[in-house]
Amino acid sequence: MTGKVDFATGQLLGTVLAVQANFYQVQLDVKDTETRRHGDTEDLSQTLSASLPLPISASSASPMLLCTRRTRLKKIGQQVMVGDRVVIEEPDWAGGRGAIADVLPRQTQLDRPPIANVNQILLVFAVADPPLEPYQLSRFLVKAESTDLDVVLCLNKSDLVSPQEQQQISDRLGAWGYQPLFISVKNTINIDQISEYLNHKITVIAGPSGVGKSSLINTLVPNVNLRVGEVSGKLARGRHTTRHVELFELPSKGLLADTPGFNQPDLDCTPEELVYYFPETRERLAVGSCRFSDCLHRDEPDCVVRGDWERYQHYLEFLDDAIAYQTHRHQQADPESTLKLKTKGKGQTQYEPKLESKKYRRVARKTQLQALQDLYQDSEE
Ligand SMILES: Nc1nc2c(ncn2[C@@H]2O[C@H](COP(=O)(O)OP(=O)(O)OP(=O)(O)O)[C@@H](O)[C@H]2O)c(=O)[nH]1
Ligand SMILES: [Mg+2]
Ligand SMILES: [Zn+2]
Numbered sequence: 042m043t044g045k046v047d048f049a050t051g052q053l054l055g056t057v058l059a060v061q062a063n064f065y066q067v068q069l070d071v072k073d074t075e076t077r078r079h080g081d082t083e084d085l086s087q088t089l090s091a092s093l094p095l096p097i098s099a100s101s102a103s104p105m106l107l108c109t110r111r112t113r114l115k116k117i118g119q120q121v122m123v124g125d126r127v128v129i130e131e132p133d134w135a136g137g138r139g140a141i142a143d144v145l146p147r148q149t150q151l152d153r154p155p156i157a158n159v160n161q162i163l164l165v166f167a168v169a170d171p172p173l174e175p176y177q178l179s180r181f182l183v184k185a186e187s188t189d190l191d192v193v194l195c196l197n198k199s200d201l202v203s204p205q206e207q208q209q210i211s212d213r214l215g216a217w218g219y220q221p222l223f224i225s226v227k228n229t230i231n232i233d234q235i236s237e238y239l240n241h242k243i244t245v246i247a248g249p250s251g252v253g254k255s256s257l258i259n260t261l262v263p264n265v266n267l268r269v270g271e272v273s274g275k276l277a278r279g280r281h282t283t284r285h286v287e288l289f290e291l292p293s294k295g296l297l298a299d300t301p302g303f304n305q306p307d308l309d310c311t312p313e314e315l316v317y318y319f320p321e322t323r324e325r326l327a328v329g330s331c332r333f334s335d336c337l338h339r340d341e342p343d344c345v346v347r348g349d350w351e352r353y354q355h356y357l358e359f360l361d362d363a364i365a366y367q368t369h370r371h372q373q374a375d376p377e378s379t380l381k382l383k384t385k386g387k388g389q390t391q392y393e394p395k396l397e398s399k400k401y402r403r404v405a406r407k408t409q410l411q412a413l414q415d416l417y418q419d420s421e422e
Contacts, residue, residue, distance in 0.1 A: 044069025218320025
């Protein structure tokens with residue numbers, strides 16, 4: 042058994058599922074013939090585990106190699122992220138080892154969590170326990186929209202509210218431009234529907250702490266056994282049950298990443314961009330335009346955005362944040378020294394603050410997994 046070789050280039054290709062210190066867990070593309078021959082994934086997985094001493098994850102049908110990164114990549118500063126498509130050299134099938142020789146161009150890149158080639162965000166909130174906070178949901182939605190990725194909204198713990206309450210929530214979010222999928226991990230409601238959204242895609246789960254993200258992944262990915270915690274309110278800060286970034290293989294062939302819950306995502310878009318992250322305003326701007334091309338939709342005359350739509354107050358509050366963020370960026374004396382250019386999805390670039398050097402020193406004494414955890418905590422309030 043080997044991985045699938047790309048016939049055009051003769052290269053062995055795979056996807057990075059997890060990064061730990063200087064090691065990369067790479068799932069190799071499986072040969073089409075093998076997948077066909079064995080039909081369902083269970084068979085293939087058993088065949089592989091029987092014939093190979095490879096570290097095959099419990100639910101996975103694909104061979105995994107634990108890889109290092111070629112010195113050449115280090116020298117040119119080429120980072121390897123979870124989600125990266127990589128070229129593997131010198132596979133040692135018996136030892137389950139290999140070396141990453143190259144990283145293919147990324148389709149998309151998320152910075153928090155750091156994952157490449159994500160197709161969509163599965164935003165998970167709970168209808169109760171913790172209670173559904175409209176402002177917080179709105180903030181997560183805007184943050185998710187700002188990535189340019191597709192956003193799927195699902196509301197968990199539907200077992201805790203009545204059908205009437207569900208309908209009210211559904212009507213309200215419908216006016217925001219979203220059709221939430223109500224699920225219950227506990228009572229296995231609409232879990233199949235979620236699976237369908239995830240087929241053959243890389244999806245990142247996001248949402249506040251305690252809404253059931255890890256529980257959902259445990260249901261979708263057999264044998265994964267993620268830690269599930271109790272809802273701990275304010276104490277949740279710094280005590281996340283989910284700690285590092287890893288992609289899990291779904292039986293349907295999609296990949297899914299868990300993220301630790303955080304309660305207030307940073308809004309780091311520009312004031313001008315913000316308005317496009319609301320479906321309600323996209324609709325208004327599609328059929329009309331404001332008198333001023335640089336309208337921020339506050340008190341300017343002849344504005345088509347200002348009006349009595351529910352989330353207009355949210356827009357104004359997020360706008361203040363975006364303006365504060367922009368002012369902060371402009372105040373930096375030398376942009377090159379404190380900001381770094383980030384490539385966002387779809388080829389956009391923007392400056393983002395570098396981590397302070399103090400942070401780097403602190404990180405050096407910790408494991409990288411802890412460092413990742415610090416990043417998530419930075420985004421809390
Ligand atoms: N009633 C009910 N409880 C649920 C459901 N799904 C999960 N829970 C409970 O919600 C609590 C939190 O679940 P987790 O899966 O740890 O939540 P999380 O979103 O991963 O939380 P963080 O990792 O802290 O971000 C646990 O006690 C679960 O048992 C559900 O559908 N209904
Ligand atoms: Mg979790
Ligand atoms: Zn306007």
